[in-house]
Amino acid sequence: MIEAQPQNKRAQRAASWWPRFNSGALTWGRLTLTLHAFLMYLFLYGPIFVLVVFSFTRDEFGVRWTGFTLEWYVRMFANDRLMGAAGNTLYVAFVSTVVSTIFGTLLALAMERHRFRGRTGVDAVIYLPVVIPEIAMAVSLLAFSALVLEFIRVVTGEVVRRSLVTVIIGHIAFSISFVTIVVRASLKHFDRRLEEAARDLGANSWQTFWRITFPMILPGILGGALLAFTLSLDNFIISLFLSGPGTSLLPVEVYNKVRRAVTPEINAISTLMLAVSITLVVLSQLVQRRR
Amino acid sequence: MHKGYAIELANVVKRFGEVAAVDHVTLQIHDGEFFSLLGPSGCGKTTTLRMIAGFEYPSGGELMIHGRPMATVPPHHRPVNTVFQSYALFPHMTVAQNVAFGLKMKRVPRAELGARVQAALDMVRLAGFAERYPRQMSGGQQQRVALARALVNQPEVLLLDEPLGALDQKLRKEMQLELKSLQHRVGITFIFVTHDQEEALTMSDRIAVMNQGKVLQVGTPTEIYERPTCKFVADFIGETNFIEGTVVEQSDEYATIQTPDGLQLRGYTPRPVNLGEAATLSLRPEKARLVLPSHARPEDAFTMPVHVEMITYIGSDTRITVRLNERRTLDVWEQNTLSTLDRNAYWQPGEAAVLVCPPANALVLTE
Numbered sequence: 001m002i003e004a005q006p007q008n009k010r011a012q013r014a015a016s017w018w019p020r021f022n023s024g025a026l027t028w029g030r031l032t033l034t035l036h037a038f039l040m041y042l043f044l045y046g047p048i049f050v051l052v053v054f055s056f057t058r059d060e061f062g063v064r065w066t067g068f069t070l071e072w073y074v075r076m077f078a079n080d081r082l083m084g085a086a087g088n089t090l091y092v093a094f095v096s097t098v099v100s101t102i103f104g105t106l107l108a109l110a111m112e113r114h115r116f117r118g119r120t121g122v123d124a125v126i127y128l129p130v131v132i133p134e135i136a137m138a139v140s141l142l143a144f145s146a147l148v149l150e151f152i153r154v155v156t157g158e159v160v161r162r163s164l165v166t167v168i169i170g171h172i173a174f175s176i177s178f179v180t181i182v183v184r185a186s187l188k189h190f191d192r193r194l195e196e197a198a199r200d201l202g203a204n205s206w207q208t209f210w211r212i213t214f215p216m217i218l219p220g221i222l223g224g225a226l227l228a229f230t231l232s233l234d235n236f237i238i239s240l241f242l243s244g245p246g247t248s249l250l251p252v253e254v255y256n257k258v259r260r261a262v263t264p265e266i267n268a269i270s271t272l273m274l275a276v277s278i279t280l281v282v283l284s285q286l287v288q289r290r291r
Numbered sequence: 292m293h294k295g296y297a298i299e300l301a302n303v304v305k306r307f308g309e310v311a312a313v314d315h316v317t318l319q320i321h322d323g324e325f326f327s328l329l330g331p332s333g334c335g336k337t338t339t340l341r342m343i344a345g346f347e348y349p350s351g352g353e354l355m356i357h358g359r360p361m362a363t364v365p366p367h368h369r370p371v372n373t374v375f376q377s378y379a380l381f382p383h384m385t386v387a388q389n390v391a392f393g394l395k396m397k398r399v400p401r402a403e404l405g406a407r408v409q410a411a412l413d414m415v416r417l418a419g420f421a422e423r424y425p426r427q428m429s430g431g432q433q434q435r436v437a438l439a440r441a442l443v444n445q446p447e448v449l450l451l452d453e454p455l456g457a458l459d460q461k462l463r464k465e466m467q468l469e470l471k472s473l474q475h476r477v478g479i480t481f482i483f484v485t486h487d488q489e490e491a492l493t494m495s496d497r498i499a500v501m502n503q504g505k506v507l508q509v510g511t512p513t514e515i516y517e518r519p520t521c522k523f524v525a526d527f528i529g530e531t532n533f534i535e536g537t538v539v540e541q542s543d544e545y546a547t548i549q550t551p552d553g554l555q556l557r558g559y560t561p562r563p564v565n566l567g568e569a570a571t572l573s574l575r576p577e578k579a580r581l582v583l584p585s586h587a588r589p590e591d592a593f594t595m596p597v598h599v600e601m602i603t604y605i606g607s608d609t610r611i612t613v614r615l616n617e618r619r620t621l622d623v624w625e626q627n628t629l630s631t632l633d634r635n636a637y638w639q640p641g642e643a644a645v646l647v648c649p650p651a652n653a654l655v656l657t658e
Contacts, residue, residue, distance in 0.1 A: 196346055197379035199366040201393035201444065211392075215383050 048274065055267035062264035072268040082269065085253035092164055092239075092249065093232035096171035101225040103172075104179025105217075111180070112187040129174040130181070138241040141170045145242060162244035170242040171232045178231060179224035186220025219287050226284035230277050295358050297322045297448055297480040298343060303352035305338050312338040314504035315352070320448075320482065320497075322357075325474050327483045327491040330501035331527070336484045339501070340450050343482065345369045357447060367396070372441035373450040376457070378433045380425040386412070386436050387421035393444040411443035414473070431462045438473070448480045455490065467493050488528045492516065500524045520561045522656050525573040532579075532621045534572045538564050538655070546655045548572055552616060556593045558653030570655050576622040578652035581611060581638060587645040593653075595646040597621065599638045611638055613646060621646065 058067040076082060110116070111123065129137060145166050152160050194216065198208040236251040243249060248256075250273065257266055298320040305313040313335040320326045328336035341347045342354060345366030354362045361369060372393070381389050390408045399407070412418050415435035425433055434454060441449055451470075455463045471494050474481045485491050491498050492512040499509045500523075508515060508524050519525035522533070534556060536548035541564060547557040548570050556572045564570055587594045597613035600620060604610075608624045615621055623646065629636055638644065 191377065191379065193375050193377055193379040194381060196344075196366070197373070197375060197381070198392070199346075200344060200371075200373045201440070202367045202396035203392075204365075204367055207396065212381060 051267055052271050052274070055264055055271040057264055060263070062262055062267050072264040073272075076265050076268045076272075079265075081248075082250075082253060085248045085250045088164060088247060089233060089250040092167050092171060093229050096168050096175055096232050097225050097229040099168075100172045100175035100179050100228050101221060104176045104224055104228075105183050105221050107176065108180045108183035108187055112184055126177055126180055129177040134174075134237045137174060138170075138237045141173060141238060142241045145169075162242055162247075164243070164247050166242040166244065167239055167247070167249065170238045171228075171235060174238070175228035175231060178227050179221075182224035182227060183217060183220045186217045186223075190216055222287045223284045226280045226287070230280045230284075233280075234273060234277060296320055296355070297324070297357060298482065299353075299355040299358075300339070300343075301353040301355075303339070303342065303349045303354055305335075305342060305347060306350045311504050313342070313349075316501075316504075316506050318499060318506065318509065320480060323478050323480055325471065325481045325483065325494060325496045327485060327495040327498045328501060329485055329488060329491040329498050329527075332486055334501040335504040336486075336501050337452060340373075340452055340482060340484045343448070344371060344373045344450050370447040371450055372444050372446040373452065374434075374437045374441050374454045376453045378425075378437040378454075380433055380436055380440070382425055384424075385421065386417065386423050386425065386428070389425065389436060390440045390443050393440065397444070407443055411439040414442065414476075415439045430458055431466065434458065434466065438470075442473075442477060442479070446479065448482060451481060451483045453484055453486070455485075455487075463490075470494060492528070500527060502527070518559075518561045519573070519654065519656070522571050522573070522658055525654065525656060530576055530622065532574045532576065534574070534615075534619070534621075536570060536572065538566055538568045538570050541566055545650055546570070548655055554593070554595060556595075556653065557650045558655040559651055560655045562657065564655060564657055568657060570657050573654040573656055574621070574648060575652070576610070576624040577608075577626075579621075579623050579646050579648045581613065581623055581625065581644045582647055584643055584645050587647060593648060593650075595621075597644055597646050599640055599642045599644055602638055602640060604637070609637060613644065615646075 053065070054062045055072060056068050056070070057065050058069045058071070059065065062072075107122075107126070111119065111126070145162060149160050149162070152158060190213070194212050195208050198212045199205075203211065234251055236255065239249040240252050240255075243252065250269070254266060254269055257263070296319045298318070300316050300318040303313055303316045304311060316335070316339060318339075328339055330336045338347060342349050343356075343361075345361070345364060345368075348363050352362075353360065356370060381392065384392070387408055390411050391404055394404045394407060408421070409418070412421060415438050417432060417435055417439065420428065420432065420436075425436065428436065434457075437454070454470075455466050458466060467490060470481075470483075483491070483494065492515075495512055497509060497511055498515050500507045500515060502523050508520050510518070515524065516528050519528060525531050526533070534548075534550060534554075536550040536554075536556065538546050539549045539555065540547035540557075541560075544560055545557060546560045546564050547555050549555050558572050558574075581597075581599070584596065595615060597615050599611060600614045601612040602609060603612075604627075606627070608626055611623045611625065612620050613623060
């Protein structure tokens with residue numbers, strides 16, 4: 001009898017996600033809340049679950065379960081066109097992440113640390129790429145790139161086409177905002193007394209930044225970078241508008257394939273992209289929590 | 292070794308926009324002194340300290356450290372170190388790395404560095420904590436790490452910005468004594484900022500009382516408590532009763548004021564007063580006595596007929612509130628020198644009494 005109580009408590013803790021019926025009568029409120037939660041998760045993750053499952057089916061159309069196979073993954077890796085697009089996508093994501101992380105961090109530092117003319121203006125504009133419809137952003141980038149390419153043609157006589165470079169520039173354009181937001185958040189928590197303490201102990205501004213400020217905001221910077229990388233990986237509209245002939249990116253390539261036919265191969269690619277995205281997001285969360 | 296003062300401020304002003312946070316402050320702080328800047332929040336004490344540290348540059352005036360002009364020298368080139376209110380320990384470094392930071396910046400050789408870090412940790416009794424991170428330590432331990440991190444650099448002056456503010460009462464008392472003895476051992480000039488008058492009285496060799504950016508009085512704890520030169524200092528340090536009146540008689544170091552009720556009260560004047568001037572009599576509760584009306588003697592400086600209103604027994608003292616007239620009550624503290632349970636040994640509410648005080652125990656102050 002004496003030991004029964006703690007065991008009971010342990011059992012309660014283990015099932016803490018389940019509504020606690022023992023501490024009171026089962027109420028309609030609790031029941032509907034639980035039901036609501038189940039439905040929400042079903043709505044959100046049901047389709048993704050189906051996608052992942054049907055990437056392993058033998059069925060050629062990927063809509064029925066007829067047995068387990070890894071054939072679609074093998075086929076996917078053998079598809080040069082698809083792999084080329086994946087390579088392009090990784091390349092674009094890598095370059096745009098590095099550039100936007102550097103500029104986004106610098107921008108965040110400037111915004112948090114200094115009062116300068118036009119700061120309020122920059123503050124307002126900085127979030128624009130996050131809130132405006134992506135299609136508007138894509139159209140404006142397309143129009144702007146057309147203008148610039150035309151300008152180059154007129155001045156130098158060279159005909160420059162849209163390519164991965166224009167895609168990279170487009171991705172940088174929206175990634176900087178996201179990086180800035182994340183880094184600014186980590187700067188807000190940063191205690192500036194730490195910098196004063198470093199100065200007080202004989203460090204100059206440069207030493208203070210690299211030994212104190214940078215290590216302290218590094219989780220924020222990495223979080224911002226991972227976010228930028230993920231956003232670049234699965235960006236569709238801007239990639240579609242800004243890529244040139246023969247420079248296809250993975251999301252665009254997937255879309256082109258889907259237009260013809262939905263095959264389990266598509267499911268396989270999507271599952272892989274999903275896995276990469278989830279990994280990156282989880283990683284960024286972990287890195288930011290570590291502080 | 293050094294000639295003159297450790298720190299010298301001459302007419303130092305610091306303005307933030309229109310507001311003068313520090314308003315023509317002049318201070319001379321001796322070598323090896325434990326010097327406190329005391330005042331309510333917003334009085335300019337922290338700004339003064341930050342100017343000595345180099346985090347703020349004065350808007351005007353001269354600031355010297357051991358005779359060298361320092362007003363616009365950046366913090367990392369000053370021979371001073373700071374212990375911050377929030378400790379400001381580097382959270383991503385171990386205790387040893389925190390303490391070593393200043394020596395590393397000065398490129399102290401590795402062998403010497405290790406020994407000095409160890410000695411500094413020994414000094415604050417944290418020898419076994421070198422590999423811990425600040426977050427794994429209690430507030431009091433973090434406080435001592437901050438001390439070691441500053442003292443390991445052997446600064447000419449140590450600046451302490453309310454370092455005990457975040458500690459609980461008991462630990463605070465311990466740290467006060469520990470800081471004081473530490474200062475004796477290392478012989479470094481300490482400049483200590485606090486808003487806690489008891490703390491300042493306990494630890495300091497000298498205290499500067501500040502209010503609204505100005506230094507009102509500089510003196511030893513005894514001078515500040517016993518001979519405040521203005522009403523603010525008398526009010527801020529310890530407790531006191533104020534009685535307003537006009538100066539009607541003035542001689543040498545004493546003056547008599549007359550209250551609107553016609554009472555004449557005589558007291559010591561730390562600063563000369565003029566006849567006819569408005570003045571306040573400051574009377575500390577422990578420096579007055581209550582006697583039965585029949586016991587009042589003419590040699591007392593003044594006698595005030597009062598009625599006992601409230602009695603609070605707090606063990607060592609009995610705190611008695613007496614009523615002088617409809618508008619004013621006064622506090623008198625009597626030490627409980629007698630050990631008895633007899634209620635009659637104490638005053639009773641409603642009892643008539645006479646408050647007596649020798650003139651040297653009361654002060655006549657102007658604004």
